[in-house]
Amino acid sequence: MKPTSVYERIQKLSSRADPYPLYTELRRTPVSLQEDGSYVVSTYEEIIALLHDPRVSSDRRNLASPPSPQQDGLPPAFIGLDPPEHDRLRRLTMRHFGPPDTPGKVAGMEGELREIITGLIDGIADRGRADVVDDIAYPFPVTVICHLLGVPREDEPRFHQWAEEIVETLGPGEGDQEERAGRRQAAILALGKYLAELANAHRDRPGDDILSGLVTYKGPDGPMSDIEVITTSALLLVAGHETTVNLIANGTLTMLRDPVLLERLRNEADLVPHFVEELLRYEPPIQFLPNRVALDDITIAGVTIPRGSSIVLALASGSRDPAHTKDPDRFDPDRAYNQHLGFGGGVHHCFGAPLARLEAQIALSELAHRLVNPRLVKDPPEYRPSSTLRGPRHVEVEYDGVVPPAR
């Protein structure tokens, strides 16, 4: 039997709880060719270089054997496009979310975020046990993204199913690849149809939300076409609630595994941002960027990646590269310099990063402050199948009580 490659072993569900020793193995070959012809890049310097390399495309249609147009259901959103199309769509979306047109938007949401998290933690106060994923880490960012985007919160059960499907089928996985692609396509189309109807409703009665902004803006770059509105809002909806959930869940695991850290989070207000940054380095929600394509032959770390090849950037491995970070496998929120790949980099640097940071800072700080003597019921917990968007399915926690919020 042919030996299984390190990358294939990483895909196995049994590796999900602790893939990091496998990343150490992966880094022995900074750029490794896989059976399927893709190149996995696992060291920090090389990943950084490729994130800023204009010869690297994010558009799968540039593959030597591109996917058929039907295969994905919808044309790519800006995450799967290159400049200048990417820039235009991202700019049109950023208009309603951040600088230069809407500065202070995320910072201005802090009060609202605190209110939501306070309500969610209040909701588990009369119990001695909760699932931090289902009770806090999932509903929190979903409520936020729904409000921000202009999606009715009560539709959550509908789009939750589609979003799960889209995320679980992202990147390679176990099982039949064709069957996965089929499920993915069906979910994307269903979500697209739902958002198309919603966009129409917002066009007629616009509100103070991103979706209304997308359908009504008519500036030098705009307006967005109907299909662009759908792909963009689908991207925001899925990314907005399938990533932060893992960051908060991973953060809960990390702080409950270390009593000293938990105590420090309660006593040192300035520590929280550093805690979250270290989390993004140490246990990032997004472990791989699986969808890059070489537009030309690219020689890196002594390997020539041929034009048209698929490139996989192993972000979580790069952030733990000992050539870049001292004691990479130690969780250390006091690092003097923490440069990590938690949000990717280059032109596709995470669109929602400022929001994700604030959400994680607020959620984890409130959990640390309000839960009395919290403990993990099952460690390690059960994980969701995706190796790309990695996080626990549940984080069961027991506690002796919940104190009222500080404010």
Next chain:
Amino acid sequence: MRGREALMYDPDPADDQREQVLRAAAACPVQALHVDRMTTQHRTVRPELPPSPTGGDDDFKRNGRIVIVGASLAGGRAAGVLRRDGFTGSLTLIGDEDHQPYDRPPLSKQVLTGRVSAEGTTLPHLREIEVEWLAGTPATGLDLAAKQVGLADGRRIGFDKVLIATGARARRWPNETEAGLDGVHVLRTLEEAELLRERLDAGVKRVLVVGAGFTGAEVASVCRGLDLPVTVVESGAAPLVGALGGVVGAVAADLQRENGVDLRCEVKVTSLEGDDQGRLTGARLSDGSMVEADVAVIALGAVRNVEWLRNSGLAAGPWGVATDAGCRAVDVNGLVTDDVFVAGDVARFPHPVYHYQFMSLEHWGNAIAQAEIAAHNMLSDQAHRWPHLSLPVFWSLQFGVNIKSVGVPTFADEVVIAHGSVEERRFVAVYGYQGRITAAVTFDQAFWLDFYRRLIEQAAPFPPDFRVVDRQDGARPVPAEVSQRVVPAQGATVMVTGHDPGERRVALANIQDEARH
């Protein structure tokens, strides 16, 4: 923030912003925001790294005397690095200004707009470094034999090693009477920025900017931002042409005109005119026309502060003080000194990537890099010195566009728009010289800069022939239209000293005398 990338930070945020600032600093992907600490370390693998090994003389490190002449970015930075790397001897910082070291780039940007106070640009360095600081006392001479720096007040300060970091000053309008007219400004120092800002605040009918280099262009940009009428007069074919060549300069010209600047190129100001009260009224131009203006900003570049070195024996001239590749000063005979180091705008060093051509770079990043290397080498023995190899990088914010550059754009014979769109004011221009890439300039495309930096370091072939995202079809290399480069390497005397070859300072040793020994 103006435009897509043109970010202007507040160097001295209010205390109630502290939490936001700390969050931002923690989140900075390249960890480039520093709060309450000096930025002399930038390492992730070993952030608390002990000082880099110097192998130098321990007694000197403990008890030596170091004098730094020049208390701006390079001087302040070097002082910090010396202390960081274990120098505990006496450290004297001599500055002609009364201020602590401050940051100049904001002076032509957020200070001039009034968003940030001039005092807010103070660099944090000296607040925490133990130095003897002689402020407001210009150095007037350097005595290499006695190892002393002479000061304007007659004092002489002894040293074991000295760092020359006297920088440059704004070139003034050559006609003294005209330069003295009320309304005629230059912009280089904190006071000059403050004066100009007050003047712009007080209400202005029209601003005349003389010279369209980076300072002139940024002043024009700020004035347009304040909705003031501006006329820019530039003797070259386009703004920024001296630094970026004619092709990118033409884009800069369009940018100015689109933003309402009355730009006049290939024209010179022949005289500034004033009224009976000595107030500026306008300027006469070489094409015979007149510009009416009540404020003129003279932006004709900088003059290096080397006069105090006139009789020192060092190779100091209008182009700066020549150094070796490790920031050690060179004397007029081309000999490398042991104890004299140079950093910042005043230094003139041979760059290996550019045929070892001697260059002086008036860039923020270059001042920092040279200060670090000079400080390290001051403490090191010959086995541990570092060369200054980093490629020049600079940035400018004007008319809402973030212009960045890596390499030396004037070291070029051709240029190609490698990707992006000139029409949309977002593009990458790649410069080549004799078939290799020597520089790249970006307009609102700064994130590709590192990629081109690596290509320059590798001497990658020009024109670039690989497929990239956002590539313009049919983009072809065109002549770079850079000004005729001075090639001073033809005669050693000129190369080293910057003096006229006729002024021969090198005497041949008497070979017969030598032979007798």
